[in-house]
Amino acid sequence: METKKRELDIFLILILLASAFLNIYNIxxxxxxxxxxxxxxxxxxxxxxxFFYASFDAAGFITVDKPPITFQIQTISALIFGMHGWSxxxxxxxxxxxxxxxxxxxxxxxxxxxxxxIASFIMACTPIAVAVARTNNVDALLVFFLLLATxxxxxxxxxxxxxxxxxxxxxxxxxxxxKMLQAYMILPAFLLFxxxxxxxxxxxxxxxxxxxxxxxxxxxxxxxxxxDNIPASKRPYVGSSQTNSVLExxxxxxxxxxxxxxxxxxxxxxxxxxxxxxxxxxxxxxxxAQAPPNQSTSSSSSNDDKSANGNMTAPPSNGEMPSGGQGGxxxxxxxGGQGGxxxxxxxxxxxxxxxxxxxxxxxxxTPGPLRLFQQELSDQISxxxxxxxxxxxxxxxxxxxxxxxxxxxxxxTVFWVAWLAPIAGFFSVAEFFHHYYLIMLxxxxxxxxxxxxxxxxxxxxxxxxxxxxxxxxxxxxxxGFELFxxxxxxxxxxxxxxxGVGVIGALSAIALLIFKQRQKPLTYYISxxxxxxxxxxxxxxxxxPFLYGGNSSLPETGPQLASSxxxxxxxxxxxxxxxxxxxxxxxSSGAEYLFATTDSNTAAPYIIKTKxxxxxIGGFSGSDPAITLTQFKKLVKEGKVKYFLASGMAKGGxxxxxxxxxxxxxxxxxxxxQSSSDQTDSSGTASKSNASGQTGKMGxxxxxxxxxxxxxxxxxxx
Numbered sequence: 001m002e003t004k005k006r007e008l009d010i011f012l013i014l015i016l017l018a019s020a021f022l023n024i025y026n027i028x029x030x031x032x033x034x035x036x037x038x039x040x041x042x043x044x045x046x047x048x049x050x051f052f053y054a055s056f057d058a059a060g061f062i063t064v065d066k067p068p069i070t071f072q073i074q075t076i077s078a079l080i081f082g083m084h085g086w087s088x089x090x091x092x093x094x095x096x097x098x099x100x101x102x103x104x105x106x107x108x109x110x111x112x113x114x115x116x117x118i119a120s121f122i123m124a125c126t127p128i129a130v131a132v133a134r135t136n137n138v139d140a141l142l143v144f145f146l147l148l149a150t151x152x153x154x155x156x157x158x159x160x161x162x163x164x165x166x167x168x169x170x171x172x173x174x175x176x177x178x179k180m181l182q183a184y185m186i187l188p189a190f191l192l193f194x195x196x197x198x199x200x201x202x203x204x205x206x207x208x209x210x211x212x213x214x215x216x217x218x219x220x221x222x223x224x225x226x227x228d229n230i231p232a233s234k235r236p237y238v239g240s241s242q243t244n245s246v247l248e249x250x251x252x253x254x255x256x257x258x259x260x261x262x263x264x265x266x267x268x269x270x271x272x273x274x275x276x277x278x279x280x281x282x283x284x285x286x287x288x289a290q291a292p293p294n295q296s297t298s299s300s301s302s303n304d305d306k307s308a309n310g311n312m313t314a315p316p317s318n319g320e321m322p323s324g325g326q327g328g329x330x331x332x333x334x335x336g337g338q339g340g341x342x343x344x345x346x347x348x349x350x351x352x353x354x355x356x357x358x359x360x361x362x363x364x365x366t367p368g369p370l371r372l373f374q375q376e377l378s379d380q381i382s383x384x385x386x387x388x389x390x391x392x393x394x395x396x397x398x399x400x401x402x403x404x405x406x407x408x409x410x411x412x413t414v415f416w417v418a419w420l421a422p423i424a425g426f427f428s429v430a431e432f433f434h435h436y437y438l439i440m441l442x443x444x445x446x447x448x449x450x451x452x453x454x455x456x457x458x459x460x461x462x463x464x465x466x467x468x469x470x471x472x473x474x475x476x477x478x479x480g481f482e483l484f485x486x487x488x489x490x491x492x493x494x495x496x497x498x499x500g501v502g503v504i505g506a507l508s509a510i511a512l513l514i515f516k517q518r519q520k521p522l523t524y525y526i527s528x529x530x531x532x533x534x535x536x537x538x539x540x541x542x543x544x545p546f547l548y549g550g551n552s553s554l555p556e557t558g559p560q561l562a563s564s565x566x567x568x569x570x571x572x573x574x575x576x577x578x579x580x581x582x583x584x585x586x587x588s589s590g591a592e593y594l595f596a597t598t599d600s601n602t603a604a605p606y607i608i609k610t611k612x613x614x615x616x617i618g619g620f621s622g623s624d625p626a627i628t629l630t631q632f633k634k635l636v637k638e639g640k641v642k643y644f645l646a647s648g649m650a651k652g653g654x655x656x657x658x659x660x661x662x663x664x665x666x667x668x669x670x671x672x673x674q675s676s677s678d679q680t681d682s683s684g685t686a687s688k689s690n691a692s693g694q695t696g697k698m699g700x701x702x703x704x705x706x707x708x709x710x711x712x713x714x715x716x717x718x
Contacts, residue, residue: 011117012104019100023093023133023538026546030085032575033136033552033603036620037071040064041088042138042608044075051075053227055236056600057591062626065240065249067177067223070138083608088136088626095144096133100124102147103446106154110412111451118531119450126442127541128380128435131555134545138179139439146186148444153190155391156413157197162208166660169212173219180254185426185440189418197411224250239619244597244626256433275604354380354435354556362434371428372441379485379558381438381445383538386481387531389450390474392417397467398455413451420444436555449531457527460512461520472512475530479505482537492559497537504533575605580711582641583673584612587713592640594630595711598622598654602647615641618654629656636714643668647709665712673711 032038036056043058050060054068064071074088081087103123108116123129133140149171156164168190175183175377179237191209198205222570227235232244241249354363354376365376366528372382392413399409406414423440427433438641479502486498508530515523541557544550583593596615597603599622603614617632635641644661 009113009117011099011119015104015117015121015124016097016100016449018121020093021096022124022130022284022542022546023096024090027089027093028084028086030089030134030552032605033085033089034606035575035608036553036600037064037074038605039137039600039604040071041078042083042611043054043076043613044071045078045083046611049547053236053456056239056619057593057603057607057615058520058611058615059615060236060613061593061613062237062398062619062624063239065253065620066138066179067246069174069178070136070141073141074136080260089134092136094135095141096129099129099144099147099443100141102144102151103443103450104228106151107447107450109158110408111454115451115454117512118453119446119452122384122446122449122535122538123442125440125445125535126381126536126543127383127540127544127557128555129439129442130542131380131545131550131557132436134550135436135552135555137436137553137555139436142175142183143180143439143443145171145178146183147265148441149175149190150186150415153193157199160199161212165212166215167207167214168220173216173222176216176220176250177223179256180250182254182440185423186419188422189415193415194324196414197408210233221247237619237624239624239626240621258430260431272348343525353551353554354558354560361431364433364435367429367431369428373423373481373484373709375485375488377427377435378481379489379541380435380556381441383482383485383541384445384449384478384534386422387474387478387534388448388452390470390477391448394455394459394470394474395448398458398469404458409451416444416447416451434554447568450711453531455526457524459601460516460527461523468516471527472509475505475534476509477514478534479509484533486537489559492562493540497540501533501537508533510611520523576609577674579675580645581606581610583668588642589639591642592635593642595643596641597645597647597702598658600647617657622654625653627657628653629660632657633660637716639716642714642716644712644714645709646712660709661712661714665714668711668713670711 005089040054040056040063043055047060049055051072052057052068053060054063056062056064057381070091073091077091078084078087081090100123102119104120106116129140129143149168152164152168152171156162156168172183172187172190177276194209195202195205198208198210227238227246238244238246238249240253242252282546303612359365359376363376365371365374371377372385378385380391395413396410399407399413420441423444427438427441452474456474459467460471482505483498483502486493486501490498508526509524512523512530515526544559544561545555546555548559548562550556573694581594588594592613593615594610594612596617598616598618600616600620603616606612606614615627616622617627619626632641644665646658646661
């Protein structure tokens with residue numbers, strides 16, 4: 001018996017190389033990426049205890065706000081290659097390439113090689129997918145896990161083996177331990193597809209799905225239940241939770257609050273009735289609430305900001321909200337923080353961030369059925385969404401058989417639609433998400449465009465009447481939509497791009513009408529050329545993160561990055577105060593923590609730089625009830641905490657600790673821990689002139705604009 005020979009697809013190789021270039025080129029110039037997560041990796045490298053819990057600090061005091069899988073993979077990469085910005089980005093970049101390969105493997109068996117090539121190429125150059133893969137955020141690995149689970153699910157259908165179905169749901173469970181409930185957004189597609197596609201009785205299908213859901217629950221809840229059942233004294237506090245519980249984190253902050261925006265503060269368009277109350281006061285937001293720009297951190301706070309004493313405080317965690325005024329958009333000007341308009345490169349510039357320039361909370365537009373077509377989101381993910389809709393129709397029509405049973409093509413089309421529709425619905429109404437979450441839409445759009453193009457060409461060439469009009473109509477509609485997107489960028493990138501896309505797209509649609517039923521090889525290449533032209537602008541958008549520099553905490557793409565990030569990729573070199581580190585190391589007297597502070601915006605760069613523990617009494621945003629005043633006093637008395645750097649945002653019950661420090665601590669003269677270029681204001685706090693020559697208050701000792709910082713020495717005898 002002859003063995004079927006597998007041919008190497010040279011086009012797939014080229015697509016994978018293109019994906020690797022887009023995802024990897026220039027990542028070696030990004031020093032600390034998202035410092036919040038990079039600090040965690042730095043700490044996780046130091047002990048298995050920290051590795052297991054995803055501890056933010058080396059002493060294992062508090063965790064980051066996501067499950068550990070992504071950061072464990074990043075830690076392994078850092079242990080192999082050394083602790084660098086690129087070594088923590090690399091797993092996500094490779095996951096992005098892996099997702100491109102999986103798209104090819106998923107589409108080819110049913111829809112053919114051409115459809116698979118197109119789908120994988122679209123996945124490779126989807127703008128927001130590239131932007132996320134170039135950071136140490138978790139979403140690129142999450143999508144890879146979900147596509148791997150999909151491949152296992154398809155294998156279970158084709159082979160009829162339960163083991164593959166269980167494996168698919170096992171991987172979704174791993175996805176839950178990557179970004180919690182976001183992984184479950186594809187479950188409707190999984191369940192529906194198995195029910196309509198598996199070759200088994202309905203009873204056996206239900207039993208199999210029941211078994212798979214048990215596996216899913218066991219894998220998903222394994223880490224959360226282990227952590228929640230370990231005594232709080234023996235593990236870190238669960239960051240961004242209010243009850244020190246992973247399950248609360250999963251179903252609260254990382255769950256329902258993403259949909260409702262509850263307690264998240266408010267940008268424009270936010271729906272929370274208490275948005276103004278939840279934001280810091282205008283006084284605080286102008287000085288104390290902003291993250292130090294030169295720390296290359298996000299100027300944002302926690303979504304789950306209802307503190308232990310019931311006070312409603314400010315915005316979401318891990319770089320997920322700007323430091324704006326009450327209910328408004330982020331502050332203008334080049335604050336340089338990762339969450340702000342200045343990008344994370346410290347290069348200044350204003351008005352460049354989509355989060356700043358767009359409407360709605362976080363610049364994500366106004367909730368409604370057409371939200372994905374609004375200017376705030378469309379250029380990140382929706383370039384080919386009109387074509388995907390026409391492709392879906394073409395697939396369902398072309399896959400129809402004379403028998404009433406669904407064909408294989410139709411069943412798989414239903415799967416991709418069932419992936420696309422609920423997630424598109426979520427983003428259409430959700431109050432709390434960021435542009436980079438849209439990567440979840442990349443796989444179904446790529447699949448429906450790739451397979452859909454082949455189906456539309458088939459209908460065009462073999463039918464007459466309205467079915468044959470679907471292809472030219474799809475070309476014309478998508479061209480028009482791309483012109484709609486480009487209308488806001490003509491001044492930045494030249495109107496010539498719009499003219500080129502419009503003319504070629506229109507000519508392609510017209511040529512398809514003129515040459516209908518004639519010159520079939522010619523019309524095939526005309527339609528293919530038209531589709532490739534529609535990919536020109538998405539490819540440019542996908543290239544902007546390495547052309548202009550991106551934002552590693554809040555990834556986005558587009559020509560606006562040219563003004564927001566400046567040229568080049570390097571982080572700001574003055575991200576920490578070297579003199580402060582020198583002073584603390586000389587005078588800490590063996591204290592467990594280099595210093596304590598209110599929030600991780602201040603702490604992260606020092607953890608990365610020194611590899612030592614820095615305590616953040618309120619987690620990322622300063623609002624987590626991670627430690628009581630009594631517990632803090634005990635650590636001071638034991639000599640574990642000797643210095644406190646008051647610079648960030650203390651909220652809720654943590655204000656009590658800050659007040660105690662201010663009343664009982666000894667203020668350290670700024671000339672001992674600030675460089676000679678720094679100044680001291682009348683109150684004794686350190687300040688420093690910013691790039692424009694104005695004097696602003698120091699943040700975390702880093703030279704941040706509009707940020708006060710005071711170092712206190714704490715006496716163990718008090």
